Amino acid sequence: MSEREKLIELKDVQITFGSGRKKFVAVDDVNFDIYKGETFSLVGESGSGxxxxxxxxxxxxxxSSGEILFKGQRISGKISKEMDKEVIRKCQMIFQDPMASLNERAKVDYIVSEGLLNFHLYKDEEDRRKKVEDALREVGLLPEFASRFPHEFSGGQRQRIGIARALIMEPEFVVADEPISALDVSIRAQVLNLLNRLKKERGLTYLFIAHDLSVVRFISDRIGVIHRGRIVELAETEELFEHPLHPYTKALQSAVPIPDPQREKKKKLLVYDPSMHDYSVDKPFWKELRPGHFVWANEREMEEYLKQDEENLETV
Structure with a gap:
């Protein structure tokens, strides 16, 4: 694992909003790496950070504290203008709501090429137009859509416009923030397949954000489970599904619908209660319990998780 190139690194990251009495810690003590060429997913309920x-x-x-690195260079806090431009170009974001993230008053041509215009990444008008057409084609839209406005499109088409806008900058890293949650079920698979195809063709790296575990299983290499601003478990996708350790991960898994109606009826829904953890004396910490499988727990819980894990392995 150590030979793989780390594209993004988060070290002891804390993010707060407000100050004084109104200070709210949205993300606390988060550490993880995203390797080049992988899809790393963050999963948790709404408001988890x-x-x-x-x-x-x-x-x-x-x-607020800690640091974020891109290709080994710090990109959080104050950075040079050159580095800032590099981050804007190389790290793009696909937003959750395709209706809210597109300028309703602008034509698709302008929306998609806004980054090109801001950074002057084209030779002439003909080159700019060609880049827009190519980007639209790549996401499965017709080039003639460039002259239309966002309200003339369906949700799935609008999301494709958002993807084209990110791709035209030729990024290396893309943050896909719940890119399918606002879409119909039938369209979701199309957008996920599109993201997977683009990843292979362009050698992209994704941070995929979602609240639905069944979606991330399909697209992810590794998954981090986040609860109230803290990552409680992190592992490779199948490892996390086969051997969930943290009670919150188990609760999220129990909410995933099973296609078989008989099994779905018998399924037991787990509800996670944070008060089940007693961290008053025995403080929690971040530990690798199995190769590549990390969990946030205290000593007593670690022992319990290992015991459960051994029992599970015996019954398999």
Whole structure:
């Protein structure tokens, strides 16, 4: 694992909003790496801090403490103008709501090429137009759509416009913030397949943000589970599904619908209660319990998780 190139690194990252009495810690003590060429997913319920982390990597949200590195260079806090431009170009974001993230008064041609115009990444008008057409084609839209406005498109088409806008900058890293949650079920698979295809063709690296575990299983290499601004478990996708350790991960898994109606009826829904943890004396910490499988727990819980894990292995 150590030979793989780390594209993004988060070290002891804390993100807060407000100050004094109104200070709110949205993300606390988060550490993880994203390797080049992988899809790393962050999963958790609404308000857990997933989007806040994605926005911090793309420099939309400032970091209160800790640091974020891109290709070994710090990109959080004050950085040079050159580095700032590099981050804007190389780290793009696909937003959750395709209706809210597109300028309703602008034509698709302008929306998609706004980054090119801002950074003057084209030779002449003909080159700019060609780049827009190529970007639209790549996401499965017709080039003639460039002369239309966002309200003339369906949700799935609008999301494709958002993807084209990110891709035209030729990024290396893309934050996909719940890119399918606002879409119909039938369209979701199309957008996921599109993201997977583009990843292979362009050698992209994704941070995929979602609240639905069944979606991330399909697209991810590794998954981090986040609860109230803290990552509680992190592992490779199948490892996390086969051997979930943290009670919150188990609760999220129990909420995933099973296609078989008989099994779905018998399924037991787990509800996570944070008060089950007693961290008054025995403090929790971040530990690798199995190769590549990390969990946030105290000593007593670690022992329990290992015991459960051994029992599970015996019954398999």
């Amino acid at each position: 997933k989007t806040t982390i994605g926005r911090a990597i793309t420099r939309i949200n400032p970091v």
